[in-house]
Amino acid sequence: MEEKVESIKVELIKDLSNTKSIQDVQNLKVKYLGKKGLVTELTANMKDLSIDEKKIVGKLSNETKNYVTEEISKLENKIETEELNKKLQSEKIDISLPSTKVNVGGSNILEKIIEEVEELAISMGYDVVEGPEVEKDLYNFELLNLPKGHPARDAQDTFYTDGDTLLLRSQTSPVQIRTMLENKDKTPIRIICPGKTYRRDDDDATHSHQFTQIEGLLVDKDISLANLKATFDVIAKKLFGSDRETRFRPSFYPFTEPSVEMDISCFNCGGKGCNICKGTGWITVGGAGIVHHNVLDNCGYDSNKWTGFAFGFGAERLAMLKYGITDIRTFYTNDLRIKDNFDRKDV
Amino acid sequence: MAISMNWVKEYVDLDDVDLKELATKITNAGVNVEHVTQNNLNNLVIGEVLECEDIPETHLHKCLVDVGTDKRQIVCGANNVTKGIKVIVSLPGAILPGGFEIKASTIRGYESNGMICALSELGLEEDTPENHAKGICVLPENAKVGEDVVKYMGLDDTIYELDLNPNRNIDCTNHIGFSYEVASVLGKKVTLPDISTKPIKDSIKKHFSLEVATPNCTLYNAKMVIGVKIKESPDFIKHRLIAAGMRPINNVVDISNYVMLEFGQPLHFFDKDKLGDKILVRMAGDNEGIVTLDKKYRELFSEDIVITDGEKPVCIAGVMGGENTEVDENTKNILIESAIFNSYNVRYTSLRLDLRSEASLRYERGLNWEYTNMAIERACHLLEKYADGKVLSDTIVYDTIDKTVKIADVTLDDVNTTLGLSMKKSDVEKSLTNLGFEYTESKNKFTVTIPNRRLDVEPHKQDLIEEIGRLYGYDKIESVLPNIPDKAGNYIGAVAYRKLISKRLRSLGLNECRTYTLVSDEENNLFNYNKHEQIDLLRPMSSDKKTIRQTILPSLLKTYEYNKARNVKDIMIYEIANTYFNKDEEETKIAILMKGDYLNNSWSSISSKVDFYLIKGILENLLDYLGFRNRYQLEAKEIDGIHPGISAEILLDREPIGFIGRVHPTITKDDVYVLEISMNKFYDKKIKPIKFKEISKYPSIVKDLAFIINKDITSGEVVDTIRKAGGKLLTNIEVFDVYTGENVKPDEKSIAYSLTFSDPTRTLSDEEVMQIFNKIIEEVEKKHNAILRDK
Known part of the structure; x- marks a missing residue:
């Protein structure tokens, strides 16, 4: 018996060393462990043995079976791994070939900058409100302290659609008027109103008959220019970098008094003077002021009790400055090739 | 507006003042000096x-x-x-x-x-x-x-080119007014020019009568100068006019312009001998006309103010004189007009006649009556001196001006509260003094008289605060955030909804566009779907921007063409914008255009070309996302501008919200797919809240089947029948094959479906599924004359 086992082992070692493929392994399994396999045959005449003999033979054959199974299995794993590696090698690809494009859409540049301002404003407690683009002369001009024949209307040559009562709004300020009028309880107001605006301008690199404003309005008690300046600081630093300085210059808008131009220190030269700031070190980015008493009174807010500030930016101007765009028509031609540049997180 | 600083020196002492630094100071105080130029003729x-x-x-x-x-x-x-x-x-x-x-x-x-x-x-x-x-x-x-x-030659001048805001367009468009601004900034005084004359005994009243028959002329002064000699102006007048951008002509014309640039008051000179002995100011009659100085006949309307000789017009007030009374080289005797007319009428008339001039603009913006009176004297002074004229005594005056003095109160506290500064009483006093505003003060309350030359300053504390502040300097303001309660900001109304849609569409690979609201008639009518009355501009700038669009798609098509011309192959774009359908309502529309490969790889065969089913997938994805699953359907419908066989109306809750399809080949030969829906139709619709739904733990059973049906029967109809027959246990139906061709008759097609049956509470038995399955087959066969295809 032991001799038999020994000869099986010897033969197995020989067989194993000659086995090269998974098919050979299968044959090996049949030869040793099959129904008529060498190991199986060790127990072929078990029924003729005594109980003690059975024990010995049983134990021995079991050990042999385990041994053979393990050895074959070891080899099998080895061959399988080899074959897999061979297969994987044959599957090697050229990783330098171009990718399959996964398309995600991009936003319009203007929308990007508007949302930046909106999100900032929301974080400061402002609501984002929109209004109609075909607007009443009453809201676009008259209640904003711009009566008919007011010379300041010249600066905003307007598209009328119906006599002199209905027009394509020339500014987003009528949204402020609507908000104040519609607030029947006359409670404090904090809004920003982004939107499309229209003026009779011939389109060229710096003029557009359609453009976009972002206006803000805050109505409360004892509001000052210093409050406006602080608010502007926050916006300027968010859009143009935390090291921006700001300044106010006196200006004129019919619906604010005092009115100011809002300047930032030049982000290009830091204030030394360059092409972008035309040598002044400062760049004007918007207009603002303390809400005119006539506007408050026109909208049912008693100007003896309420004060407020309003500010406005041209979204195109902000974007042109921020991204170095030189032609305002860029925003309206929608050249999809631009997207490669813009479809990513900004600094 | 160009200001000659040599001229300003006549009124304000500018010795030892650096004119470049002065320009910066003036700009910082609110009057923009855009350029400072020297007359730099060297060598x-x-x-x-x-x-x-x-x-x-x-x-x-x-x-x-x-x-x-x-x-x-x-x-x-x-x-x-x-x-x-x-x-x-x-x-x-x-x-x-x-x-x-x-x-x-x-x-x-x-x-x-x-x-x-x-x-x-x-x-x-x-x-x-x-x-x-x-x-x-x-x-x-x-x-x-x-x-x-x-x-x-006295040409060593410094010129300030002013870029004026509309409020300062009134007082800073003349050299005296600007001198007051210079004086305010420097804390100096203004000396007015000599307006004295040596009148002869003869009085104008013997030669002339005046009648004003319209309330649109509130002040009319007339003076007469006789025996003038027309010749060249003295050099200083010529140089100053040139510096201010006007062309010298002759002494008389130049003096009229000189005084206008000095006091801001336009004057008109009539040839007295041509005019006669009467002036009547009135509104024009409807059938009147006049040949103006430029030798053109001008038809007049009842809105025009005219100066007449009692009968015929001799001048369109504030706009242009008539040829019939023009001062020429033979003129000897002059009648000078210095008047104030209603700014609205002058604006209306000059705009209508396209005759806006330095003079008409000044009438439009408003005039200071004090200067109206001084300017005529100044003109006489200059004519006496430089045109050998003799000034007749007396002035003929018509005057209905309201001369109420503008007085307002402002307290130190008002100033500091509004500006956010801590000015002292003395600071306010200094500002007011420099401005030349007279005031009295008691207990920090200032009672201020606003000079007439500042037409832009209203008697209100806010106006005074602005004037005080701008001189004091806004650079002294320190930022302080408003002391108001914190609150959460929000998107109001449909704004947030629109942004949600926008984000979803971007995530689906579509690029946001922004195109013009104003379009041509042709564009507006390209897709004639639910059109409303067209809203046109009254005065369009061009025919391609004449109407307010009711559809965004033509603009997206333009964007498509623009990009295609630049070799962009795959064009997936959308725009959400307001469109207009009547005076009061704006309709927010969502337009999508798709063309090319939705997904592709340039070198392998992977690609997904946009077709009707892809853009339909975008639509469904969006509507499902908005919570409308199972509430919408497409209905085949022919729509203008859309391929008649690839065209459908989109229904939500059985109401049309827009359309979808391939653009008609007569518009573009390319296979461009579009859809446009109206956000107004659904943004406020109620949807179900999100609730967690248990995924069935029990196995589902999938069964496939295929029918041969007439090709005009739609898959949708078959699916409806299957769904009805399948009942609750049929949880999903998928089309997995559509076949025409060999083994199928020309007027038939084969559609294969994969049906999933499941129950969240138990394992289904084969028998009960077979029972439903057979019922489905039976129903489809019966209802659609279908034949079950053998496997």
Whole structure:
């Protein structure tokens, strides 16, 4: 018996060393462990043995079976791994070939900058409100302290659609008027109103008959220019970098008094003077002021009790400055090739 | 507006003032000095022609000129150059107007070391044929050889080019008004010019009567000057007019313009002898007309104010004079008008006639009656002095001006609260004094009188605060955030909804566009779907921007063409914008255009070309995302501009919200797919809240089947039948094959479905599924005349 086992082992070692493929392994399994396999045959005449003999033979054959199974299995794993590696090698690809494009859409540049301002404003407690683009002369001009024949209307040559009562709004300020009028309880107001605006301008690199404003309005008690300046600081630093300085210059808008131009220190030269700031070190980015008493009174807010500030930016101007765009028509031609540049997180 | 600082010096002491620094100070106080320019004519000297010889066979002359430092040869082409005269010489290095640089050169073989100049070549006269014929400028004999010409001629001026805001367009468009601003900034006083005259005994009242028959003329002054001699203006007037951008003509016309630039009051001079002895100011009649100074006939309307001689118009008030009373070279006697007309009428008339001028703009913006009265005296003073005129005594005056003095109160506290500053009483006092605003003060309350010249300052504390603040300096304001309660900000109304849609569409690979609201008729009518009455502009700038669009798709098609022309192959775009359908309502529309490969790889065969089913997938994805699953469907419908066989109306809750399809090949041959829906139709619809739904733990059973049906029967109809017959346990239906061709008759098609049955509470038995399955087959066969296809 032991001799038999020994000869099986010897033969197995020989067989194993000659086995090269998974098919050979299968044959090996049949030869040793099959129904008529060498190991199986060790127990072929078990029924003729005594109980003690059975024990010995049983134990021995079991050990042999385990041994053979393990050895074959070891080899099998080895061959399988080899074959897999061979297969994987044959599957090697050229990783330098171009990718399959996964398309995600991009936003319009203007929308990007508007949302930046909106999100900032929301974080400061402002609501984002929109209004109609075909607007009443009453809201676009008259209640904003711009009566008919007011010379300041010249600066905003307007598209009328119906006599002199209905027009394509020339500014987003009528949204402020609507908000104040519609607030029947006359409670404090904090809004920003982004939107499309229209003026009779011939389109060229710096003029557009359609453009976009972002206006803000805050109505409360004892509001000052210093409050406006602080608010502007926050916006300027968010859009143009935390090291921006700001300044106010006196200006004129019919619906604010005092009115100011809002300047930032030049982000290009830091204030030394360059092409972008035309040598002044400062760049004007918007207009603002303390809400005119006539506007408050026109909208049912008693100007003896309420004060407020309003500010406005041209979204195109902000974007042109921020991204170095030189032609305002860029925003309206929608050249999809631009997207490669813009479809990513900004600094 | 160009301001001559030499002129300003007449009214404000500017000795030892750096004009560049002053410009910055003025700008910082709110009046924008956009440019500061010097009259930078360098290398111009006075020369004396010592010798002058003709150069044979040319019009040229060879001259020897003494320029002080040396004697040099200069070739000159002017026919009035001659020995012994004093001339203006530009030496090499001089840059004349237009950037023309003088260099030493050789002309026809003769050396030329400079140029003898005409006034037009120096920009001091207009370059007209007449001025050209005058030749070079001959200076008086006493001119000193070698002296700087700019100094000699009083041209050493500094010009401020102002970019004025509409409020300061009134007082800073004249030199006196601007001088007050200069004085405010410097803390100095203004000295007004001499307006005295030596009137003769004869009174205008003997020669003239005035009647004003319209409330649109509130002030009318008339004075008479006789015996004027028309000639050239004195140099200082010419130089100042040129500096301010006006062309000198003759002494009388120049004086009228000079006074306008000085006081801001436009004047009109009539030839008294042509005018007659009466003036009637009235509104024009409907059938009236006048030939104006530019020799054009102008039809008049009842909105126009006219000056008449009692019968016929002689001047359109504030706009332009009539040819019939024009001052010409033979004029001897002048009637001067200095008046205030209703700004609205002047604006209306000048706009209608396209005759807006320096004068009409000043009437439009408003005039200070004090200056109206002073200007006429000033004109008389100048005519007396520079046109040999004799001024008749008395002024004919019509005056209904409200002369109420503008007074307002402001407290120190008001000032500091509004500006966010801590000014002292003395600071406010200083600002008011510098502004030239008279005031009294008691217990920190200032009662301020606003001078008439500041038409823009209303008697209200806010106006005073602005004036005080701008002079004090906004640079002194320190930022302080408003002391108001914190609150959460929100998107109001449909804004957030629109942004949600926008984000979803971007995540689906579509690029956001922004196109123009104004389009052409043709574009607006391209897709004639639910059109409303068109809203046109009253005065469009061009035919391609004349109407307010009711559909965004034509603009997206334009964007498509633009990108295609630039070799962009795969174009997936959308825009959400307001469109208009009547006076009060705006409709927010969502438009999508898709063309090309939705997904692709340039070198392998992977691609997903956009077709109807892909854009339909985008639509469904969006509507499902918005919570409308199972509430919408497409209904085949022909729509203008859309391929009739690939076109559908989109229904939500059985109401149409828009359309989808392939653009009609007559519009573009490319297979471009579009859809447009109206956000107004659904943004406020109620949707179900999100609830967690248990995924069935029990296995589902999938069964496939295929039917042959008539090709006009839609899959949708079959699916409806299957769904109805399948009941609750049929949880999903998928189309996995559509086949026409071999083994199927030409008018038939085969559609294969994969049906999933499941129950969240138990395992289904084969028998019950088979029972439903057979019922489905039976129903489809019966209802659609379908034949079950063998496997």
